[in-house]
Amino acid sequence: MPELPEVESVRLSLLRHVVGKLVRHVRVNKPQVIVGPRTARALLVGQRIARLQRHGKQLAFLGEADDQPCLVVGLGMTGSLVYLPPGAKPADPKHVHVIWEMEGGGRMVFRDPRRFGRIHTLSCQADVKGKRWAVLGPDALRVTPRQLWPRLTGTRRAVKAALLDQRLVAGLGNIYVDESLFAAGIAPTRPGQSLSLAEVQTLVRHFRRILKRAIAAGGSSVRDYRNGLGQAGRFQLQHAVYGRSGETCRRCGSRLITDRVGGRTTVYCGFCQK
DNA sequence: ACGATACCCTGATGGC
DNA sequence: TGCCATCAGGGTATCG
Numbered sequence: 001m002p003e004l005p006e007v008e009s010v011r012l013s014l015l016r017h018v019v020g021k022l023v024r025h026v027r028v029n030k031p032q033v034i035v036g037p038r039t040a041r042a043l044l045v046g047q048r049i050a051r052l053q054r055h056g057k058q059l060a061f062l063g064e065a066d067d068q069p070c071l072v073v074g075l076g077m078t079g080s081l082v083y084l085p086p087g088a089k090p091a092d093p094k095h096v097h098v099i100w101e102m103e104g105g106g107r108m109v110f111r112d113p114r115r116f117g118r119i120h121t122l123s124c125q126a127d128v129k130g131k132r133w134a135v136l137g138p139d140a141l142r143v144t145p146r147q148l149w150p151r152l153t154g155t156r157r158a159v160k161a162a163l164l165d166q167r168l169v170a171g172l173g174n175i176y177v178d179e180s181l182f183a184a185g186i187a188p189t190r191p192g193q194s195l196s197l198a199e200v201q202t203l204v205r206h207f208r209r210i211l212k213r214a215i216a217a218g219g220s221s222v223r224d225y226r227n228g229l230g231q232a233g234r235f236q237l238q239h240a241v242y243g244r245s246g247e248t249c250r251r252c253g254s255r256l257i258t259d260r261v262g263g264r265t266t267v268y269c270g271f272c273q274k
Numbered sequence: 275a276c277g278a279t280a281c282c283c284t285g286a287t288g289g290c
Numbered sequence: 291t292g293c294c295a296t297c298a299g300g301g302t303a304t305c306g
Contacts (some may be wrong), residue, residue: 001298001300075300078283078285079284112283113285116301118296118301157276166301264298276306277303278302284298285306287295288295290292
């Protein structure tokens with residue numbers, strides 16, 4: 001499940017292989033994954049990729065000029081973007097939906113078995129922020145407690161459901177919400193409304209720290225996440241609650257609770273999280 | 275208007 | 291061994 005740290009790991013691992021490179025050709029196997037025009041030009045053919053920019057869980061491929069087409073990729077649950085050096089073949093050719101051929105013979109492959117991922121084609125750079133990212137909240141690595149507090153207290157929903165809502169804050173998914181709420185000692189079921197500024201300060205401090213550590217570890221590979229070079233992450237080894245359903249709390253030793261909050265499986269400690 | 279739920283989709287898993 | 295049900299969940303649509 002690519003969340004902010006996984007998408008950032010993909011971005012960092014792709015940088016050196018695609019930035020500054022001309023896109024020579026594109027092959028689309030599954031047009032349904034593309035939202036917007038599907039012409040070669042819209043898919044960056046003939047353009048040089050100048051920058052890779054991330055906001056929340058979304059990754060943008062930007063050209064050199066403001067008025068050139070751009071791509072915004074959302075990986076969904078099982079989507080991956082992998083760079084293949086000249087001559088290399090995808091580890092698994094099944095569910096390969098789009099292939100870009102780059103200058104020099106390298107290729108970038110979009111693969112997504114569950115097909116929740118999307119590639120948005122936009123006609124100019126202004127549309128990335130103006131259209132695609134306008135609906136998203138501040139990036140989770142940049143949001144301040146002062147920004148987040150009114151957003152969380154403005155809803156009666158469970159704080160977990162609110163944190164998963166990309167319109168309030170962008171980048172957190174099921175893994176990092178559970179990990180952050182555990183670290184901050186806040187129960188996921190608490191109404192957003194009930195959080196004090198001090199609690200939101202604690203929460204922000206913890207999710208910033210956790211996200212940065214996760215990026216340093218190359219993300220969490222729970223099932224099939226891989227970075228832009230096909231490598232697994234290692235942060236799943238440091239999870240305190242996610243995926244530890246029924247096991248004991250590392251802080252107090254009591255049995256972790258498994259519940260459904262915000263429509264998602266949620267693991268937390270009934271004693272450490274109030 | 276808000277919040278909860280259904281849906282999309284495939285692969286892994288477990289029970290029989 | 292094979293079959294079926296269940297679960298995983300990001301984002302969006304739809305319903306109450």
